[in-house]
Amino acid sequence: MNQRKHIIVIGAGAAGMIAAGEAARRGARVTLLEKNNKTGVKILMSGGTRCNITHDTDARGITEVFGHARRFLQPSVGRFSPTDVVQMFNKLGVATKIESTGKVFPESNRAVEVRDALHQDMIQAGVDLRLNCGVTDLRIAESGSGETNHWEVVTETETLACDVVIVTAGGQSWPGCGTTGDAYAWLRKLGHKIVQTRPALVPLVGGTDWMRALSGITLDDCVATVRTKTNTGEIQTGKKAVLIQRRSSLLLTHFGLSGPAAMDVSGSMTAASRIDQVHLEVDVLPNESEAEVENWFTNRSGNDGRRRVSSIVAGVMPQRLADSIVAASDSDCHVSDLPAKNRRRLVSCLKRLPVPITGTRGFAKAEVTAGGVKLAEVNPSTMESRLQKNLYIAGEVLDVDGWIGGYNFQAAFSTGHAAAVAATSE
Numbered sequence: 001m002n003q004r005k006h007i008i009v010i011g012a013g014a015a016g017m018i019a020a021g022e023a024a025r026r027g028a029r030v031t032l033l034e035k036n037n038k039t040g041v042k043i044l045m046s047g048g049t050r051c052n053i054t055h056d057t058d059a060r061g062i063t064e065v066f067g068h069a070r071r072f073l074q075p076s077v078g079r080f081s082p083t084d085v086v087q088m089f090n091k092l093g094v095a096t097k098i099e100s101t102g103k104v105f106p107e108s109n110r111a112v113e114v115r116d117a118l119h120q121d122m123i124q125a126g127v128d129l130r131l132n133c134g135v136t137d138l139r140i141a142e143s144g145s146g147e148t149n150h151w152e153v154v155t156e157t158e159t160l161a162c163d164v165v166i167v168t169a170g171g172q173s174w175p176g177c178g179t180t181g182d183a184y185a186w187l188r189k190l191g192h193k194i195v196q197t198r199p200a201l202v203p204l205v206g207g208t209d210w211m212r213a214l215s216g217i218t219l220d221d222c223v224a225t226v227r228t229k230t231n232t233g234e235i236q237t238g239k240k241a242v243l244i245q246r247r248s249s250l251l252l253t254h255f256g257l258s259g260p261a262a263m264d265v266s267g268s269m270t271a272a273s274r275i276d277q278v279h280l281e282v283d284v285l286p287n288e289s290e291a292e293v294e295n296w297f298t299n300r301s302g303n304d305g306r307r308r309v310s311s312i313v314a315g316v317m318p319q320r321l322a323d324s325i326v327a328a329s330d331s332d333c334h335v336s337d338l339p340a341k342n343r344r345r346l347v348s349c350l351k352r353l354p355v356p357i358t359g360t361r362g363f364a365k366a367e368v369t370a371g372g373v374k375l376a377e378v379n380p381s382t383m384e385s386r387l388q389k390n391l392y393i394a395g396e397v398l399d400v401d402g403w404i405g406g407y408n409f410q411a412a413f414s415t416g417h418a419a420a421v422a423a424t425s426e
């Protein structure tokens with residue numbers, strides 16, 4: 001390995017800090033450029049400032065939540081797996097814990113501990129960190145031969161030359177964090193295709209008046225399903241019509257829906273050319289079949305028949321939610337008085353509650369960016385561009401987005417690590 005190889009890493013987030021530290025440890029001279037006045041801004045705010053660093057699963061369990069990017073991520077996540085991430089943090093002095101959901105957090109619940117560990121590790125490895133240093137352009141240096149590029153990285157104040165560039169500038173969600181999609185323009189100029197970007201893991205805007213009035217209520221366990229519609233707006237049924245299905249908790253808000261189930265299905269909704277071309281429904285009682293729920297309201301005689309429908313529904317969910325669903329399905333009566341038509345409507349509301357969605361909270365509130373650098377143009381084992389030698393691309397700037405649960409940091413760590421290993425190998 002060439003000890004004096006100069007690598008510039010652009011962006012000091014999860015992918016960039018791992019890449020910079022690993023490359024320096026492997027003997028390269030590394031400069032890390034970050035436009036913010038501190039490193040790891042998204043790490044600091046992640047997981048409600050607790051930082052869900054990865055998920056308690058194997059490499060396959062990580063990659064399978066990345067949809068079209070699943071195969072692309074297999075080599076890098078296989079080589080730097082959730083176990084490796086946990087071991088790395090433990091070695092750096094960050095004790096970790098696994099929660100019942102499988103999410104891995106620092107035992108301290110302090111995201112700052114995660115950021116500090118990565119920061120100190122790379123500084124100790126010899127990385128030259130330059131904060132308040134926004135990159136404005138990336139171009140091939142004229143001194144480069146036809147075979148192998150050298151690079152010029154243009155910042156607001158100077159132009160830096162180097163042998164290798166690793167782009168880890170993130171996507172364009174939460175732009176206040178510094179992630180304003182800057183790298184797309186440079187990479188486009190270098191020939192890369194940028195798959196249309198859109199918000200993912202984003203709260204959904206819509207719902208009905210009664211849903212918004214229940215703002216603050218959480219459904220601890222429900223299944224959100226997104227279905228396709230026909231051109232004339234009819235909801236399609238059958239397995240093939242299901243775009244995504246996610247079982248988790250869901251939060252009713254004053255603007256619509258939030259919480260893991262809503263956020264996880266949001267990317268499939270923003271992928272539609274218009275959001276009203278897909279249909280969102282929620283199974284509020286995933287442990288019961290439709291027939292079992294129907295049975296609660298049939299064959300009731302004597303005292304059971306005198307019970308109010310809402311009191312039965314309130315046995316399995318918050319009273320206010322039960323009252324609203326019962327009212328919405330016109331079923332507010334005694335069980336024995338419930339007409340079959342209304343009973344079917346009630347069961348349908350409980351098992352397939354339609355939630356009209358008109359939009360999302362946009363990039364401003366999206367935890368990740370879907371779309372980005374086209375994966376076919378990047379080597380999945382090395383993260384090197386297939387179009388430009390000595391250019392590596394890792395993290396969320398790529399066209400990868402996974403579910404809530406630590407998967408996205410894992411992808412950033414794995415791809416950043418792969419880039420550093422390859423960039424320092426001859």
Ligand SMILES: Cc1cc2nc3c(=O)[nH]c(=O)nc-3n(C[C@H](O)[C@H](O)[C@H](O)COP(=O)(O)OP(=O)(O)OC[C@H]3O[C@@H](n4cnc5c(N)ncnc54)[C@H](O)[C@@H]3O)c2cc1C
Pocket residue numbers: 010011012013014015016033034035036039040041042043045046047048051052053054133134135136168169170171173174177178179180181182183366367368394395396397405406407408409410412
């Ligand atoms: C509110 C919130 C909570 C989240 N919680 C979790 C969680 O708990 N678990 C999880 O797995 N994922 C979580 N995510 C997603 C996760 O933060 C990202 O997937 C991850 O940070 C991507 O890492 P990255 O290194 O590719 O990009 P980033 O972390 O976004 O880092 C990119 C860096 O590049 C810098 N940069 C950009 N442009 C330039 C430029 N022109 N010049 C210099 N520097 C530049 C940026 O300032 C930034 O520091 C959360 C996201 C948000 C917004």
